Each structure stands twice: as C-alpha cells, then as structure tokens.
Amino acid sequence: LAKTTQPISMDSYEGQEVNITCSHNNIATNDYITWYQQFPSQGPRFIIQGYKTKVTNEVASLFIPADRKSSTLSLPRVSLSDTAVYYCLVGFIGTYKYIFGTGTRLKVLA
Amino acid sequence: EAQVTQNPRYLITVTGKKLTVTCSQNMNHEYMSWYRQDPGLGLRQIYYSMNVEVTDKGDVPEGYKVSRKEKRNFPLILESPSPNQTSLYFCASSRSGEQFFGPGTRLTVL
Numbered sequence: 001l002a003k004t005t006q007p008i009s010m011d012s013y014e015g016q017e018v019n020i021t022c023s024h025n026n027i028a029t030n031d032y033i034t035w036y037q038q039f040p041s042q043g044p045r046f047i048i049q050g051y052k053t054k055v056t057n058e059v060a061s062l063f064i065p066a067d068r069k070s071s072t073l074s075l076p077r078v079s080l081s082d083t084a085v086y087y088c089l090v091g092f093i094g095t096y097k098y099i100f101g102t103g104t105r106l107k108v109l110a
Numbered sequence: 111e112a113q114v115t116q117n118p119r120y121l122i123t124v125t126g127k128k129l130t131v132t133c134s135q136n137m138n139h140e141y142m143s144w145y146r147q148d149p150g151l152g153l154r155q156i157y158y159s160m161n162v163e164v165t166d167k168g169d170v171p172e173g174y175k176v177s178r179k180e181k182r183n184f185p186l187i188l189e190s191p192s193p194n195q196t197s198l199y200f201c202a203s204s205r206s207g208e209q210f211f212g213p214g215t216r217l218t219v220l
C-alpha cells in the first residue's frame with residue numbers, strides 16, 4: 001500500500017477555492033486515488049476517486065499529474081459546512097486493506 | 111435507503127465483560143470492514159471481510175474477533191475488553207472501492 005502525506009491542517013475563508021495536496025510517491029500502476037470527508041463523530045464520506053488527469057463531480061475536482069506521485073483535491077467556493085477532515089487514500093480498486101492516515105483538517109472561516 | 115447501521119451507538123462497559131457491536135448493510139456489498147478512530151491516530155483498520163466466511167486482519171486486530179456468516183452482517187466481538195479499546199468504532203461496506211460508513215459506536219471500557 002502506498003503511503004500518503006498530507007498537510008495536517010489548512011484554514012480558508014468562505015467563498016474561496018481550497019486545494020489540498022496529497023503526496024504518494026510509491027503509487028503503483030493499478031492504484032487509484034480516493035478522497036474522503038469526515039465530520040466530527042461521523043463516518044467518512046466518499047468524495048471523489050480518480051486514476052489520472054482530472055476528475056470532476058458535483059462537489060469537487062481531483063487533479064492528478066502525469067507521474068501520479070501526487071494529487072490535489074479542489075473544493076470550489078467553500079462554505080462553513082465544508083469544515084471537516086479530508087483523507088487521501090491510495091490503493092487498487094479490489095484492495096481490501098485501507099490506510100487512512102490522519103488526514104487534513106480544513107477549517108473554513110466566515 | 112442504502113445504509114450501514116451499527117448498534118449500539120454508545121456503550122460503557124467494564125474490563126473483561128464480553129461485548130459485541132453489530133454492523134449491518136443493505137446494499138448487498140461483498141466487502142465489509144471495521145475501523146477504530148483515536149485522537150491523533152486517525153482511522154485504523156481492525157478487520158475486513160471479502161465475502162461470507164472470508165475475513166482477514168487489518169492493522170490493529172489484537173483483542174478483536176469478527177465473523178461473517180451472512181453477507182449483510184459483520185459483528186465485531188471483544189471477548190475481554192480492556193481500557194485501551196476505548197475508542198470510536200466504524201463499520202464500512204464497499205463494492206467498487208467506494209466505502210460506505212456507519213454512524214459509529216463510541217465505546218468506553220472502564
């Protein structure tokens with residue numbers, strides 16, 4: 001399993017775009033990159049998943065450079081309700097073992 | 111509604127008193143997993159199950175047992191709980207790399 005490194009915390013203001021970068025130097029050919037969001041005392045919630053280039057859904061975008069050694073989760077125009085911990089995971093789709101790490105604590109300020 | 115349920119949500123018990131935390135999913139997922147979450151340590155995987163009667167250890171399996179006799183249920187068993195198992199526990203199920211988490215069980219062992 002590839003180890004991931006994320007910033008411990010970030011602050012942002014409402015309405016701004018937030019980019020959280022995850023480093024995964026040992027990513028394998030079959031590995032996908034998945035991001036989860038967790039609010040206090042709740043289970044993590046799937047945000048987005050990708051393999052390469054760019055993936056976009058209704059809540060976020062995921063940018064993955066050609067070498068795939070890092071990825072960036074982009075949250076457009078954050079609101080106070082986006083205050084949460086964000087986890088980056090790397091593994092192949094059929095994997096059964098997951099390493100969440102300690103994630104990035106995002107705080108959105110008014 | 112597609113969901114993962116856990117019971118109980120809160121439990122206070124004493125050292126050595128066997129307990130079971132139930133987990134059930136209604137999405138017909140083959141994969142299920144248990145995690146514990148502790149401050150500063152993030153989410154750590156305890157056990158996972160790839161299908162009925164197929165289970166394996168995660169990163170922190172000591173002191174826990176699991177069983178998977180039916181596809182929808184994956185109980186977590188603490189035969190002799192100790193205070194260091196005081197934690198927030200999450201059950202999850204998955205089919206294609208996207209994990210769905212339960213609401214969590216907060217366990218206190220005195």
